[in-house]
Amino acid sequence: MNSFPIIRVITKLLIPYILLFGLYVQFHGDFGPGGGFQAGVIFAAALILYGLVYGLPAVHKVAPPKVIEKLTALGLLVYAGTGLACMLLGGNFLDYDMLNHGILTELPVALDFLPGDTPYHFLPEGQHLGIFLVELGVGITVTAVMTMIFYAFAGRERVTS
Amino acid sequence: MIEQLPILVIVIPLMAAPLFVLIGNRKLVLLLTQLVCWTVFGVAVSLLSRMQYGPISYELGGWPSPYGIVYNVDYLSAFVMVFVSGLGAIVITYAPRSVDKEIHHSKHSLFYASYLLCMTGLLGMCITGDLFNVFVFLEISSLSSYALISLGKTRRAPLAALHYLIIGTVGATFFLIGIGLLYQMTGTLNMADIANRIQAVEGSRTMLVAFAFMTVGLFIKMAVFPLHTWLPNAYTYAPSVVTCFIAATATKVSVYAFIRLIYVIFTPQFAFEQLPLDQALMAFSLVGIFVASAAAIYQTNIKRLLAYSSVAQIGYMLLGISMSNVGGLTAGITHMFNHALIKGGLFMVVGCFALRIGSLKLEDLRGAGKTMPLTSFAWVVGGLGLIGVPMTAGFVSKWLLLTSALSLELWPVAVLMLLSSLLAVVYIWRVVEILYFSPASHLAQTAKEAPMAMLIPTYVVIGSTIVFGCWTVYSAGIAQAAAKSLLGISQMGGVQ
Amino acid sequence: MTEFLGLYNYWIVIFLMMTGFYIVIARENLIKTIIGLNIFQTSVFLLYITMGKVTHGTAPILKSSHGGESHGGKSHGAEHGQDLHAATEGHIDLSVDAVTEIYSNPIPSVLMLTAIVVGIATTALALALVVRIREEYGTIEEDEILEMDRNS
Numbered sequence: 058m059n060s061f062p063i064i065r066v067i068t069k070l071l072i073p074y075i076l077l078f079g080l081y082v083q084f085h086g087d088f089g090p091g092g093g094f095q096a097g098v099i100f101a102a103a104l105i106l107y108g109l110v111y112g113l114p115a116v117h118k119v120a121p122p123k124v125i126e127k128l129t130a131l132g133l134l135v136y137a138g139t140g141l142a143c144m145l146l147g148g149n150f151l152d153y154d155m156l157n158h159g160i161l162t163e164l165p166v167a168l169d170f171l172p173g174d175t176p177y178h179f180l181p182e183g184q185h186l187g188i189f190l191v192e193l194g195v196g197i198t199v200t201a202v203m204t205m206i207f208y209a210f211a212g213r214e215r216v217t218s
Numbered sequence: 219m220i221e222q223l224p225i226l227v228i229v230i231p232l233m234a235a236p237l238f239v240l241i242g243n244r245k246l247v248l249l250l251t252q253l254v255c256w257t258v259f260g261v262a263v264s265l266l267s268r269m270q271y272g273p274i275s276y277e278l279g280g281w282p283s284p285y286g287i288v289y290n291v292d293y294l295s296a297f298v299m300v301f302v303s304g305l306g307a308i309v310i311t312y313a314p315r316s317v318d319k320e321i322h323h324s325k326h327s328l329f330y331a332s333y334l335l336c337m338t339g340l341l342g343m344c345i346t347g348d349l350f351n352v353f354v355f356l357e358i359s360s361l362s363s364y365a366l367i368s369l370g371k372t373r374r375a376p377l378a379a380l381h382y383l384i385i386g387t388v389g390a391t392f393f394l395i396g397i398g399l400l401y402q403m404t405g406t407l408n409m410a411d412i413a414n415r416i417q418a419v420e421g422s423r424t425m426l427v428a429f430a431f432m433t434v435g436l437f438i439k440m441a442v443f444p445l446h447t448w449l450p451n452a453y454t455y456a457p458s459v460v461t462c463f464i465a466a467t468a469t470k471v472s473v474y475a476f477i478r479l480i481y482v483i484f485t486p487q488f489a490f491e492q493l494p495l496d497q498a499l500m501a502f503s504l505v506g507i508f509v510a511s512a513a514a515i516y517q518t519n520i521k522r523l524l525a526y527s528s529v530a531q532i533g534y535m536l537l538g539i540s541m542s543n544v545g546g547l548t549a550g551i552t553h554m555f556n557h558a559l560i561k562g563g564l565f566m567v568v569g570c571f572a573l574r575i576g577s578l579k580l581e582d583l584r585g586a587g588k589t590m591p592l593t594s595f596a597w598v599v600g601g602l603g604l605i606g607v608p609m610t611a612g613f614v615s616k617w618l619l620l621t622s623a624l625s626l627e628l629w630p631v632a633v634l635m636l637l638s639s640l641l642a643v644v645y646i647w648r649v650v651e652i653l654y655f656s657p658a659s660h661l662a663q664t665a666k667e668a669p670m671a672m673l674i675p676t677y678v679v680i681g682s683t684i685v686f687g688c689w690t691v692y693s694a695g696i697a698q699a700a701a702k703s704l705l706g707i708s709q710m711g712g713v714q
Numbered sequence: 715m716t717e718f719l720g721l722y723n724y725w726i727v728i729f730l731m732m733t734g735f736y737i738v739i740a741r742e743n744l745i746k747t748i749i750g751l752n753i754f755q756t757s758v759f760l761l762y763i764t765m766g767k768v769t770h771g772t773a774p775i776l777k778s779s780h781g782g783e784s785h786g787g788k789s790h791g792a793e794h795g796q797d798l799h800a801a802t803e804g805h806i807d808l809s810v811d812a813v814t815e816i817y818s819n820p821i822p823s824v825l826m827l828t829a830i831v832v833g834i835a836t837t838a839l840a841l842a843l844v845v846r847i848r849e850e851y852g853t854i855e856e857d858e859i860l861e862m863d864r865n866s
Contacts, residue, residue: 133236138233141229144225144229353829354828361832368846383843384738384840395731395761398762398765401765
């Protein structure tokens, strides 16, 4: 694809927005539609697009297969680790209420500019924090797995041809 | 921490699997896998030992029962979990030499991770009280077993795995359709909750369709006779260790899910009185027993022979379930356990042959009785169990099945069962004859006895078939308690 | 007739399901079989999603008028659950008075999210196996592969 300047330029322009949208879907997932799986797929789509246009070596430099393989496992560990942390704190598995920590949940001062008495959560806690962590784990794993699948198939072609 | 036991069964192997991918060191991962498997076995045993105080339920995330996902442990699920995790542990103890020979070194940590995931899925299917969760765990175990099977050395392994994948996915999707229709009618996924609400919608056509889809889906997964076509190839071309584990556990867990489906969600009245499922089951299982046993006789590969025998043995379990009385159900559950031991043990013997002789064709095994006496003797003992000779585990379950068939005055069934045991004699004897009474093939002549590291676990499993043949408190006893609680018969006292 | 047409979503599901199933059974080409399997699975996704839709129901996002529920704890969760049940029953009995906002049942969609993940995993694994089969046999036509196996 190296000889198509339009595609190369458009790709370069698009990728930041895809990544940004991925992040939005990831972190907005605990308030509205979205979540780790969708975000992971979007994130991986950016990487795969880059790989398709600039070639496998280029994307390998951005996201080395070794790292991606480890991330696959890491995401799942974040998920299960969150559940385990809830258990170690005395609740059931994935009982996010145990994650209430009470540290800096609300900023003490200088929030008068917020309308009315909106509860302003500075650091998430409880259910919110739990969902956040779990979705983060899902997001990491899905990004890694999707990229891994792409690598596995794209890499194969190169070997056999 | 005691009340957290039910989740530990799932979380320990589930967390260990990705951890092993991160570690990546072959030797360390092997050691940890063994540790994890034995720990899970310990947890399962302690769950079973607590069953005398009544069933345990565990709410995930602390969400109350019909809304959140609940894990239920009762006699049946604890019993199945104990033998699944126990065989998983003992097979992985037996595994290193065989895995070393049959699987490329770079794949080892991934292999062990998949093995643990497969175990997670199987245990999850036993413990969960949520119908959709059953599907998810079913797919976890299936996907990892497809991957495990495809690791076999021959080029037919990926093909066998792909066939299994296609048929298995169709089965799982059927199950999913059934769940969807059930959810549509009852508005809940919690098994106990569905059972409560099902009366209101009893007899509607949607329920019939849902039941049909789920039954056929599970039939595919447990390889009931006409839907068994994936099984022989998958078992034959998988690595020995994988065959040991999957043959011993995977189909049994599907049988377990089927028991839950009939006895907990839909009632036996619905399945057996409104629908003629008991007669259909009986017919399928008897035909399956005969056809598969006959097919086993004509096999030239020892693994394929055992695979066909597995299809036949599933028939005995279903036969027990179809009787829908305490005796029959006890026999079915006991046979799940006994057959897991026997078939696990026999496939472990086959793994020893594969290690030392390198070929599993019967003609290459000729005369191995002289060069590998201990391994061959293990085959004889396990084979006796498969036939159902008194003092072996196979006898106990067949005896229970026979007495319960006679108590229902199903004379033809009893006669056919005895005849089918003769078929088992034929295919077991064929191998025995080849091992002991044939001139040695050049492969068998130069073979050495299998290493102790493999023989000891093999003998533990094979020996336990004798132990559970003489002493049935913890096999048939628990199975009876499970059967009674499934049929809603209150039980007095403990396990006895 | 209206009853027939009124269930059009289910007819679409059945049509897709049978199409996929037929492809799985009839096609010899392994890739086409996998495509058939995908269509088959997709029909089930549709089955679930269509049953979760409540007529005139909106997206199940709790508005702020419901109070501070967006950060709700367990007690809120239980209420939430009952709401969902109400929504499910609303699907069966559409005469439920719309005092509160009617929203579609989100659970089937959530379930399908899981099933889609399972479907992707299955497809990826199946394709990986096909790649290996292609490397070993040099073809992905099932009858040719079986022929080669028989001869070897």
